[in-house]
Amino acid sequence: MSSARHWICSVFCAVQxxxxxxxxxxxxxxxxxxxxxxxxxxxxSLWRSIDRAPSLILAxxxxxxxxWRTIVAGYISGAGIEAGYGYFAPNVPxxxxxxxxxxxxDGHFDYQSPVVADAAxxxxxxxxxxxxxxxxxxxxxxELIRLLARSTWKRHPEIVSIxxxxxxxxxxxxxxxRAGKTEHTFTCQYIYSLALPRPEAAGATP
Amino acid sequence: xxxLFAADSGRWLTLLRIxxxxxxxxxxxxxxxxxxxxxxxxxxGLISRQLFEALASSQSPLIPRxxxxxxxxxxxxxxxxxxxxxAWALLLGAGCFLLVGFFSRPAAILAWFLQLAAAKSGGxxxxxxxNFITIGLFYLMIAPLPDRWSLDQLLAHRRAANxxxxxxxxxxxxxxxxxxxxxxxLTKCLGAGWWxxxxxxxxxxxxxxxxxxxxxxxxxxxxxxxxxxxxCLLETSYSFLIWPRWSRRIVLCAICLMHAxxxxxxxMYLFALIMIVLNLAAFGPAExxxxxxxxxxxxxxxxxxxxxxxxxxxxxxxxxxxxxGSGEHGASFKG
Numbered sequence: 440m441s442s443a444r445h446w447i448c449s450v451f452c453a454v455q456x457x458x459x460x461x462x463x464x465x466x467x468x469x470x471x472x473x474x475x476x477x478x479x480x481x482x483x484s485l486w487r488s489i490d491r492a493p494s495l496i497l498a499x500x501x502x503x504x505x506x507w508r509t510i511v512a513g514y515i516s517g518a519g520i521e522a523g524y525g526y527f528a529p530n531v532p533x534x535x536x537x538x539x540x541x542x543x544x545d546g547h548f549d550y551q552s553p554v555v556a557d558a559a560x561x562x563x564x565x566x567x568x569x570x571x572x573x574x575x576x577x578x579x580x581x582e583l584i585r586l587l588a589r590s591t592w593k594r595h596p597e598i599v600s601i602x603x604x605x606x607x608x609x610x611x612x613x614x615x616x617r618a619g620k621t622e623h624t625f626t627c628q629y630i631y632s633l634a635l636p637r638p639e640a641a642g643a644t645p
Numbered sequence: 646x647x648x649l650f651a652a653d654s655g656r657w658l659t660l661l662r663i664x665x666x667x668x669x670x671x672x673x674x675x676x677x678x679x680x681x682x683x684x685x686x687x688x689x690g691l692i693s694r695q696l697f698e699a700l701a702s703s704q705s706p707l708i709p710r711x712x713x714x715x716x717x718x719x720x721x722x723x724x725x726x727x728x729x730x731x732a733w734a735l736l737l738g739a740g741c742f743l744l745v746g747f748f749s750r751p752a753a754i755l756a757w758f759l760q761l762a763a764a765k766s767g768g769x770x771x772x773x774x775x776n777f778i779t780i781g782l783f784y785l786m787i788a789p790l791p792d793r794w795s796l797d798q799l800l801a802h803r804r805a806a807n808x809x810x811x812x813x814x815x816x817x818x819x820x821x822x823x824x825x826x827x828x829x830x831l832t833k834c835l836g837a838g839w840w841x842x843x844x845x846x847x848x849x850x851x852x853x854x855x856x857x858x859x860x861x862x863x864x865x866x867x868x869x870x871x872x873x874x875x876x877c878l879l880e881t882s883y884s885f886l887i888w889p890r891w892s893r894r895i896v897l898c899a900i901c902l903m904h905a906x907x908x909x910x911x912x913m914y915l916f917a918l919i920m921i922v923l924n925l926a927a928f929g930p931a932e933x934x935x936x937x938x939x940x941x942x943x944x945x946x947x948x949x950x951x952x953x954x955x956x957x958x959x960x961x962x963x964x965x966x967x968x969x970g971s972g973e974h975g976a977s978f979k980g
Contacts, residue, residue: 445646448813452649456820463828467835476835513707517761519779524829526773529836531847553691558853558912559675560683563770565853567692570769583769586692593688610850612843613866616859623852 459520465493466523476529533607535572539591540602553587588633603631653812657926658792662743664922665781669740669756680733697768709758711766746795757782774916788814818927823884830880839877842869854911897928
């Protein structure tokens with residue numbers, strides 16, 4: 440390899456891993472700022488001030504230059520480095536569930552949940568539900584649940600109304616299990632009464 | 646510089662290509678029944694492709710998405726369903742091509758583009774495995790393809806890449822894995838649940854990862870804290886212990902075993918497969934060959950011949966070129 444090529448490769452390597460390091464640091468500091476770790480809360484302001492540098496470079500703030508943001512976000516997405524690697528960390532959260540209470544034309548009720556055909560797709564559906572649980576914005580959360588309800592309505596066009604129940608599932612701890620508790624508990628956090636358009640009106644084929 | 650451009654035989658690249666081919670097939674095939682439903686537009690699918698594409702577009706219009714293909718097919722009067730099915734078929738085809746090494750680079754670029762587009766258009770439907778597949782495909786796409794054991798090489802007898810360039814691209818993957826495990830380990834260490842076993846218990850008993858009978862997990866409960874701490878230590882120390890020769894095999898075996906266990910006990914097969922592929926490609930075989938290269942460099946100074954793989958194609962000579970003085974490469978190109 441020529442010396443020029445060596446230099447180009449070295450610069451690429453430096454930029455690539457500077458970005459990887461910044462993204463990972465940014466995500467770790469995000470966890471620290473929100474007291475999601477075992478580190479005492481009194482250092483919040485320190486983490487916030489440290490986090491300014493990665494946020495600035497990654498254009499992850501409101502006043503960031505749009506062109507810089509476009510380039511950085513485009514590159515880090517393309518390289519697959521837009522997220523840190525804190526999977527199942529710092530703690531494994533409680534799983535969530537979305538249940539639709541469906542009322543039918545003849546007046547009876549039943550309970551449905553979003554359905555996919557295969558286990559691989561089911562894993563993605565689980566991810567989607569978990570992501571919905573992390574959304575702080577109530578309108579955004581409701582819109583996603585409404586879209587999921589619409590797909591259930593498409594499968595059962597005889598439904599006249601849907602109430603969406605969204606909440607967490609707590610499983611017994613190891614000690615509770617040994618003491619005889621075996622059931623999972625669903626704790627409802629949000630209830631949405633959804634007035635959905637008829638599937639035909641939404642352009643869907645039942 | 647020497648660290649970044651260590652000569653390599655390129656066997657790792659073959660492993661990465663074949664592994665990613667398998668990963669892409671394992672990614673696309675199980676989704677065949679749900680693909681159009683998962684990525685369907687508003688009112689036609691599970692959620693709304695357009696919604697997530699708008700989100701991705703707001704981050705950067707450069708991010709690939711399936712909507713581009715849908716729009717393109719729309720110009721020819723083809724439906725969204727057709728476009729999505731085409732994307733799925735092309736992705737599966739790219740995976741098969743990667744597996745055998747036929748049109749390796751175009752297949753790698755196509756696989757990267759479609760997988761990334763699916764991950765971005767799927768939005769919240771994407772999870773960690775998608776990220777790692779994108780990382781693997783990104784490095785494969787920019788690596789010096791075709792590799793020596795690909796069908797391309799067999800049919801066309803193309804000149805193989807410079808060993809230093811192969812070494813550089815392998816080094817990128819190695820350093821990236823070190824970053825992955827260092828930060829993964831550190832963030833785990835910051836959670837109390839990894840020190841007392843709660844997180845392991847929760848991971849193994851929460852749906853849909855509860856493949857093991859809860860009674861079996863409960864019977865192993867006293868071991869869970871030790872298991873949690875071991876995972877934290879393994880991941881955090883990976884970046885340091887993977888480099889020395891004495892600890893590399895132990896750490897590599899342990900990390901592959903951990904991923905295999907995650908795949909088998911939690912049903913995260915795709916995640917396990919991609920992580921094992923990346924680890925084996927980065928730190929797996931060719932250890933002996935690296936030593937061989939170093940020995941050959943030493944031999945070159947004294948006069949001798951290079952191994953056949955070091956002089957990969959027509960136009961290359963495997964005679965040692967001492968006229969280049971202390972140059973990096975022993976192989977010379979006559980053409």
